[in-house]
Amino acid sequence: MFDTAPDAPLLEIRGIEKTLGEQHVLRGMDFTVRRGEVLAIIGASGSGKSTLLRCLNLLIRPDNGRIYWQGAEVGWHQRGDKRLPMAERELLPFRTRLGMVFQSFNLFPHMSALENVCEAPMTVQHRDKSEVRAEAEALLAKVRLSHRMHAYPHQMSGGEQQRVAIARALAMRPEALLFDEVTSALDPELKAEVLRVMRELAEEGMTMISVSHEMDFVRNVADRVIFMHAGRIAEQGVPAEVFADPQTPELRAFLGRAGD
Amino acid sequence: MNFDPTLIENALPSLLYGVRTTIWLFLAIMGLCTPLALLVALARVSRVRGLRRAAATYVNVIRALPLLVILYFTFYGLPSLGVFVSPFTAALVGLTVVTTAYLAEDLRSGLMAVPRGQFEAADALGLPTWRFVWRVLVPQALPVMCGPYFTRAIVTVKATSIASLVAVSELTAQSMAKVTETYRSVEFLAFAAVVYLLLTSLMAILQSRVQRRVTLP
Numbered sequence A: 001m002f003d004t005a006p007d008a009p010l011l012e013i014r015g016i017e018k019t020l021g022e023q024h025v026l027r028g029m030d031f032t033v034r035r036g037e038v039l040a041i042i043g044a045s046g047s048g049k050s051t052l053l054r055c056l057n058l059l060i061r062p063d064n065g066r067i068y069w070q071g072a073e074v075g076w077h078q079r080g081d082k083r084l085p086m087a088e089r090e091l092l093p094f095r096t097r098l099g100m101v102f103q104s105f106n107l108f109p110h111m112s113a114l115e116n117v118c119e120a121p122m123t124v125q126h127r128d129k130s131e132v133r134a135e136a137e138a139l140l141a142k143v144r145l146s147h148r149m150h151a152y153p154h155q156m157s158g159g160e161q162q163r164v165a166i167a168r169a170l171a172m173r174p175e176a177l178l179f180d181e182v183t184s185a186l187d188p189e190l191k192a193e194v195l196r197v198m199r200e201l202a203e204e205g206m207t208m209i210s211v212s213h214e215m216d217f218v219r220n221v222a223d224r225v226i227f228m229h230a231g232r233i234a235e236q237g238v239p240a241e242v243f244a245d246p247q248t249p250e251l252r253a254f255l256g257r258a259g260d
Numbered sequence B: 001m002n003f004d005p006t007l008i009e010n011a012l013p014s015l016l017y018g019v020r021t022t023i024w025l026f027l028a029i030m031g032l033c034t035p036l037a038l039l040v041a042l043a044r045v046s047r048v049r050g051l052r053r054a055a056a057t058y059v060n061v062i063r064a065l066p067l068l069v070i071l072y073f074t075f076y077g078l079p080s081l082g083v084f085v086s087p088f089t090a091a092l093v094g095l096t097v098v099t100t101a102y103l104a105e106d107l108r109s110g111l112m113a114v115p116r117g118q119f120e121a122a123d124a125l126g127l128p129t130w131r132f133v134w135r136v137l138v139p140q141a142l143p144v145m146c147g148p149y150f151t152r153a154i155v156t157v158k159a160t161s162i163a164s165l166v167a168v169s170e171l172t173a174q175s176m177a178k179v180t181e182t183y184r185s186v187e188f189l190a191f192a193a194v195v196y197l198l199l200t201s202l203m204a205i206l207q208s209r210v211q212r213r214v215t216l217p
């Protein structure tokens, strides 16, 4: 599908920039994500975290910069010295390699938990119905929702809905997962059950890029943390080290607020 | 003033012909403009700028013109352009063009009521556009679209009467013909009014039925 290099990083980001409206939201981001790595992204509200995540799977197209998936550039064709944007259709094989989970769950409200999980594998990947269903049941069991398989989103707690959303993303058999503040809308008890699922996924070796304000999660689960400020990486490194010795006043201020 | 029901009885075949024509005209308009208006509404919320612009232009131009002017155009204007159609077809085309524009606006409000997150989730899962439209967007928009849709249907039942001005023998035309013939107006106008009332009431009943079925769990 892609002209990939086996020893290349799973995802490589070079000089990503994005302007939304009048605002220069991303001002040049560079980083790489290795297979199996858990990368946390933190930063104040409005620093561009959600925008970055949406650029990673090309839900929105960066104005500048390059994205490499296993060594192959995605999003543009190089024709001589011209760069032509890929059609939406061409992006799909790449986009579905990355699963995405949202702060607001975004389950399809008119479908049961099981139908939510089955929808995309059946219609996008055209997989066999009974196989998809069996796998969906297994995924719902994995997120501890076997007993809620036929419930509709409005009948479930936020924590349950978010776990269905994780199962829905996993059903596409993605190679990495993107999480955008997936516990921010939840009460503490409900947070815990979602974080537990995420921790288990990390232990199984799933590659994860997670925007999160759960400092315990970042500290204990993430291999690396990126602190964003004004559309750039202000600091990065191993969470324990970065938190113990913040270099910038912005991160010090951010950690001060997060500790409250 | 006296009311003579035997007048209606004697004119019944002619009046019922008008009722039939009105119902056919109405059904044909709704049958055509429902899918067309959905397409126009989808174009208006499309990611493709050209589609959005074309749909907006259509809606705005049609809304700016009086219904009667459009009907006169399809009735007198098309033949002068070499397109010859029956009065019924001329009225059907004119009313469909107009109703589609208004209905498209009604349906668009339903589409816009679907949260942005649903678009994002479907995009992230890679659902193809049409699959997204049928499986995610339309089912969620239906409960919101239902009320405006039937209101538009009721407006359209009544709007068919304007076809009487372009030689279509529908209910209003047939009733007025009898008024001219007998010099009695109350009986025939009452008949027409009752039929319009029945048809619009039917729409109101249908609306509450459908509304219950499409409301999300």
Ligand SMILES: Nc1ncnc2c1ncn2[C@@H]1O[C@H](COP(=O)(O)OP(=O)(O)OP(=O)(O)O)[C@@H](O)[C@H]1O
Binding pocket: A020, A021, A022, A023, A025, A043, A044, A045, A046, A047, A048, A049, A050, A051, A052
């Ligand atoms: N569609 C848009 N048009 C214009 N500006 C936008 C748009 N979307 C986001 N922005 C702006 O871009 C900036 C970054 O937004 P983004 O959502 O990426 O921040 P964030 O770090 O995720 O914040 P939060 O922690 O609140 O989720 C914000 O100032 C926001 O107002």
Ligand SMILES: [Mg+2]
Binding pocket: A049, A050, A051, A180, A181
């Ligand atoms: Mg955000």
